[in-house]
Amino acid sequence: MTSEKTREATRVDPARVRVIVPNFKRRLSGVTSTIIQLVPLQVKMIGLAALGPGLPALLAKLRWWQVPALLRRPVGGGVRVWHARRNVEMIGGLILRDIFRAPMKIVFTSASQRHHKRLTRFLIDRMDAVIATSNKTAAYLKVPNTVIMHGIDTERFHVPANRAEAAKEVGLDPTRLYAGCFGRVRHQKGTDLFVDTMIALLPRYPEWSAIVAGRATAQHQEFEDGLKRRVAEAGLSDRILFVGEHTDIDRWYRALSLYVAPQRWEGFGLTPLEAMASGVPVVAADVGAFSELVPSEAGVIIPPGDGEAMVREVERYLADNELRERQGVAARAHVERDFQLIGEAKKLIAIYEGLMGQGR
Structure with a gap:
């Protein structure tokens, strides 16, 4: 599609937009990924558009020069909803609502599992509605x-x-079986725990190999290089593979027989859901929402940072074909039942419509 056709396909009339989804961070993140997945579904259900950099060309979005139009009421009257997911986006919504008097309600989604700093608490107190991504949050x-x-x-x-x-x-x-760990390569993500587990176990399970998929940013490049050295020193460079970042990551999940989520800290964490939807059982650390995502019939939760527990639980799966098959089937059924993207989209729209009904 040419750039002109792309602009035409994504052109938005701000007068008909009822929900704005800002994304004020250019670099890809979990929040951005959530927006990219939800917006195409939600635009079919309600007048909605994204706003900001770092978004795909084919996503329905407002241009910056259209923002002043948000100071007027949308077609049909009433108010719009501004759905923020970061502090800077809450600030943007407050400037529009409280300084420029835009007819607007502001929603904030929090994924953080820690006590908020003073600025964040100040901003959250001024929201019209707040969403948490898990019970822990x-x-x-x-x-x-x-x-x-x-x-x-x-x-x-x-x-x-x-x-x-x-x-x-x-x-x-x-001809081989694969265990995988996907996401940014860094200490916080526990990539080293996964690599150490594979170094300990692969010599005993010659039919298995391991995949690390994800990118190390510049500040974490030394960390990744150190992991590769440890793998080389163990003589496993041909079996513990660093395959880099991929936009078609769904295809890589389908190659796995086991997924490991070794994070030391996480806000929410979609990778266990992606693995389970692909029919893959999961060994996950008890961080983020993992304990609320992974049921015992589809995987196991271990203490974060516990390398011994990881080796012990991963080995159970490497050694037991029947366990993997049974839990893989249960994993897919679990995601289909409770974690469909369309379900999240509908629940969010119910929040939006409730706020619109309050008027201003």
Whole structure:
């Protein structure tokens, strides 16, 4: 699609926009990923547009020069909703609502599992509605809130017809089994715990290999280089593979037989859901929302930072084909039942419509 056709396809009439989803961070993050997945669904249900940099060209979004139009009421009257997910986006909404008197209600989604700093508390106190992404997150909020957990696209993330063929499609050896750890390569994400677990276990399980998929930013490059040195020193460079960052990560999940989420800290964490939707059981640290996402019939939760527990639990899966098969089936059913992206989209729209009904 040419740039002109792209602009035409995503052109938005601000007068008909009822919900604005700002994204004021250019670099890809979990919040940005959530917006990218939800907006195409929600625009089919309500007049909605994104705003800000770092978003795909085909996403419906307002241009900056259109923002002054938000100071007027939308077609049909009433108020708009501004859905912020970061401090800077709350500030943007407050400037429009309280300084420029835009007819607007502001929603904030919190994923943080720690006590908020003074500025964040100040901003949250001025929101019209607050959403928590998990019960753990809700426990840190001092204001009334609604828990709406993230969902995922179960069409994109699905069980492969044949895992060996799925491995072959991404350039892997189809005769091997793969354990995977996906996401940013850094200490916080526990990539070292996964690598150390694989170094300990792979010599005993010659049919298995491991995949680390994700990018190390410049400040974490030395960390990744150190992991690769440890792998080389263990003689496992051909079996613990650092494959980099991929936009088609769903294809890599379908190549796995086990997924490990070793994070030391996480806000929410979608990767266990993505793995389970792909029919893959999960070993996950008890951080973020993982304990609320991974049921015992689809995986196991271990203490964060506990390398011994990780080795012990991962080995159970490497050694037991029947366990992996049974839990993989249960994992897919669990996500289909409770974590469909469309369900999250509908719950959010119910919040928006409730605020619109209050008027201003």
